[in-house]
Amino acid sequence: xxxxxxxxxxxxxxxxxxxxxxxxxxxxxxxxxxxxxxxxxxxxxxxxxxxxxxxxxxxxxxxxxxxxxxxxxxxxxxxxxxxxxxxxxxxxxxxxxxxxxxxxxxxxxxxxxxxxxxxxxxxxxxxxxxxxxxxxxxxxxxxxxxxxxxxxxxxxxxxxxxxxxxxxxxxxxxxxxxxxxxxxxxxxxxxxxxxxxxxxxxxxxxxxxxxxxxxxxxxxxxxxxxxxxxxxxxxxxxxxxxxxxxxxxx
Numbered sequence: 001x002x003x004x005x006x007x008x009x010x011x012x013x014x015x016x017x018x019x020x021x022x023x024x025x026x027x028x029x030x031x032x033x034x035x036x037x038x039x040x041x042x043x044x045x046x047x048x049x050x051x052x053x054x055x056x057x058x059x060x061x062x063x064x065x066x067x068x069x070x071x072x073x074x075x076x077x078x079x080x081x082x083x084x085x086x087x088x089x090x091x092x093x094x095x096x097x098x099x100x101x102x103x104x105x106x107x108x109x110x111x112x113x114x115x116x117x118x119x120x121x122x123x124x125x126x127x128x129x130x131x132x133x134x135x136x137x138x139x140x141x142x143x144x145x146x147x148x149x150x151x152x153x154x155x156x157x158x159x160x161x162x163x164x165x166x167x168x169x170x171x172x173x174x175x176x177x178x179x180x181x182x183x184x185x186x187x188x189x190x191x192x193x194x195x196x197x198x199x200x201x202x203x204x205x206x207x208x209x210x211x212x213x214x215x216x217x218x219x220x221x222x223x224x225x226x227x228x229x230x231x232x233x234x235x236x237x238x239x240x241x242x243x244x245x246x247x248x249x250x
Contacts, residue, residue, distance in 0.1 A: 004032050007054045009198045014064030016190040018240065020071045032057060076182035079121060080175050082131050083150035087157050087171050094158040094167070106159045113156030114174065121149035121178055125185040127242035153178065193240040200250060203233045213247060222247050 002010075008025050015021045035053035040046060057063065131148055153174050161167030201215035203222075207229040213222045215237065222235075222245045229235060234250040 002051070002054050002060075004029070004036075004050055004054055007032070007057065007060050010060035011064040011067070013194055013197050014061060015068045015071065016194055017068070017071045017073055018190070018193060019073075020067075022239075024067050024071070028057065028063075074183055074187070075179055076125065076186050077179060079124070079131055079148065079150050079182060080178045082148065083153050083178060084171065084175055086151055086154040090154050090158045091161055091167050091171075094161055095164070103162060106162075110156045110159030113152055113159060117149045117152035117156055117174075118177065118181065120152055122181055122185055124149055125182045126189065128189065128240075129242070149178070189240070189243070192243075196237050196240065196245055198236060198238075200234060200236045201247075203229050203231055203235050203247075205231055207235070207247065213245075215245075220245065224248065 008028060011028060012021050012025050015024060032050070032053045035056060036046075036049045039049035039052055044052065129148075131150070157167060157170045157174065160170055196215065199215045201213050204212045204214055204219060207213065207222055207224050209223050211222055211224070211229070212219055213235055214220075222237075223241065224235075224247050226248060229247070229249060235247040236250050237245040238248050239246040
């Protein structure tokens, strides 16, 4: 019979949305514990009660797939909505300001901002960064600069939007491109996350907010939220922060 920890791992491995995975795990854990305690009060032994409580939860693969269906997020809209909001603020100013430079120069500047903005958007999503994050932070002074792809793309549109129809079409087009780009990267990240979740490996270096470990014969960069893990310690992947696995001691 399956133990509670194995059941929960089998269930949550099928949930792609990391934002709700821990909450679902806690809920199922509480259900199993409540059922276990009720069975023990009825006279059943602890081990048998746990196995029966787990059995009553049903097949973990089917339960995990159902939870994934309910909570799965495909489209990434957060940064795109931010981009649309900033663009609505910048475009009226752009049409009120007269630039004493050739339109071709504005075109080149705008295109550069758009290309950089899309690359930055992909990088942000790959690293699972929020809308307002600290870029190039100085850890000594605690100072940094707010930066995000939505702002960069909005500036690009402002340079390229020489009239209202052009501005509207550029804004809608870039919004669609950003949604598709970030949603695609989100799917890749979640596929990698569910593949690595609960894998057991070993730490190759000391692990704090950074380090290296080997899983399935492949070395990768890892981190831990707990105290420092020394080299050679068995570890398990419990979550992902961007592309970097978060580990705990087994």
